[in-house]
Amino acid sequence: MSLLRLDIYNVRNILNETIIPSPAINFIFGENASGKSSLIEAIYILGRAKSFRSATIKPVINFAHNQLIVSAQALQPNSNSLHLGLQLEGDSKDFCCRINHHPTQKKSDLAYAFPVQLIHSKSYELLDAGPQGRREFLDWGVFNDEMQFLPVWRKFKKALLQRNSLLKTRQLEQLNVWDKELVYYGKMVHDYRQRYLEKVKPVFIDIIKRFLVIDEIDLRLISGWDSTKELQDVLAENIDRDIRYGFTHSGPHRGDFQLLVNNKLAKDYVSRGQLKLLIISLKLAQVQLLANENNNMGAVLIDDFAAELDIINRAKLLNHLSEMRCQVFITATEVADFGNLTRTKDYKMFHVEHGIIKPV
Ligand SMILES: Nc1ncnc2c1ncn2[C@@H]1O[C@H](COP(=O)(O)OP(=O)(O)O)[C@@H](O)[C@H]1O
Numbered sequence: 132m133s134l135l136r137l138d139i140y141n142v143r144n145i146l147n148e149t150i151i152p153s154p155a156i157n158f159i160f161g162e163n164a165s166g167k168s169s170l171i172e173a174i175y176i177l178g179r180a181k182s183f184r185s186a187t188i189k190p191v192i193n194f195a196h197n198q199l200i201v202s203a204q205a206l207q208p209n210s211n212s213l214h215l216g217l218q219l220e221g222d223s224k225d226f227c228c229r230i231n232h233h234p235t236q237k238k239s240d241l242a243y244a245f246p247v248q249l250i251h252s253k254s255y256e257l258l259d260a261g262p263q264g265r266r267e268f269l270d271w272g273v274f275n276d277e278m279q280f281l282p283v284w285r286k287f288k289k290a291l292l293q294r295n296s297l298l299k300t301r302q303l304e305q306l307n308v309w310d311k312e313l314v315y316y317g318k319m320v321h322d323y324r325q326r327y328l329e330k331v332k333p334v335f336i337d338i339i340k341r342f343l344v345i346d347e348i349d350l351r352l353i354s355g356w357d358s359t360k361e362l363q364d365v366l367a368e369n370i371d372r373d374i375r376y377g378f379t380h381s382g383p384h385r386g387d388f389q390l391l392v393n394n395k396l397a398k399d400y401v402s403r404g405q406l407k408l409l410i411i412s413l414k415l416a417q418v419q420l421l422a423n424e425n426n427n428m429g430a431v432l433i434d435d436f437a438a439e440l441d442i443i444n445r446a447k448l449l450n451h452l453s454e455m456r457c458q459v460f461i462t463a464t465e466v467a468d469f470g471n472l473t474r475t476k477d478y479k480m481f482h483v484e485h486g487i488i489k490p491v
């Protein structure tokens with residue numbers, strides 16, 4: 132899926148802009164504080180209904196207004212066109228979204244319609260920060276790969292919340308019912324993640340080989356409980372501790388994954404530069420798998436292209452992105468940061484200044 136036309140209203144310093152992007156690579160340049168990240172943010176919001184820079188939507192909306200709108204005309208893999216529109220207000224949690232002019236209240240509809248993958252400065256923390264980011268990374272992949280994952284995950288989450296609330300209020304007689312639900316759906320969540328990791332692994336290895344010479348690489352799922360035992364037994368064993376602290380210590384909500392290079396944790400073993408390339412490859416592998424399995428290639432957003440990668444790896448990455456044939460939006464402060472573009476096909480270049488975006 133690629134955006135044919137994008138309209139942005141009131142996203143930070145972008146007041147009312149329309150762009151006609153290339154279905155391939157779009158380069159966006161402009162001085163600091165011109166609005167490049169805001170453009171990336173607008174596209175991200177269109178796919179995920181949330182920002183990657185602010186926890187709430189209020190700071191994203193232009194100071195002088197109380198709502199933002201992002202809408203797009205897109206081309207689906209089956210050549211049908213699709214209209215996406217999203218309106219967000221600062222004060223309410225309500226969100227108003229239209230897909231082909233039909234209103235929907237489900238963020239997941241939007242996310243399935245327009246999967247966006249983002250690479251920005253915080254992405255490079257994926258492997259050394261806490262497990263939450265890795266769980267989100269993994270679950271976004273599973274969500275796109277398996278339509279059945281979301282309802283299962285929701286049922287698991289509900290069971291977990293119920294169980295935790297019973298633990299807190301010490302209503303232990305009802306625990307049994309929710310334990311059963313938690314174990315049933317928890318194991319399903321775990322199995323989905325396991326299958327997904329197995330699928331994404333070869334795709335990831337294929338991509339990383341373009342950047343690095345690495346002998347042995349592995350992705351390993353961490354279940355979130357002592358996996359030599361059954362989840363129900365672990366819950367039973369830990370019940371005193373769970374009651375004492377008022378929450379469930381074991382289950383896939385504590386899940387994680389590890390990236391191993393030569394059997395060692397990548398984050399403790401490889402260089403900073405290599406770690407970045409591993410992370411980029413992981414993210415691109417998710418996009419590639421989506422294309423391979425669902426014929427749905429989302430958009431790839433790369434904010435601050437030059438900040439984290441040296442010129443050789445930037446060139447390799449551009450080359451790979453061209454071959455992937457997905458729609459890409461990349462920002463940098465200078466055109467020169469994009470490198471030599473003589474062999475890059477079908478790209479468009481946009482200049483941003485004071486929130487105004489112009490093709491060049
Ligand atoms: N809610 C808002 N309303 C208006 N301007 C904003 C808002 N939030 C941030 N800005 C401003 O928008 C400008 C563009 O920011 P940004 O997109 O991060 O720039 P760039 O990525 O080009 O460096 C900055 O000057 C910032 O202060």
Ligand SMILES: [Mg+2]
Nearest residue numbers: 167168169435
């Ligand atoms: Mg920026």
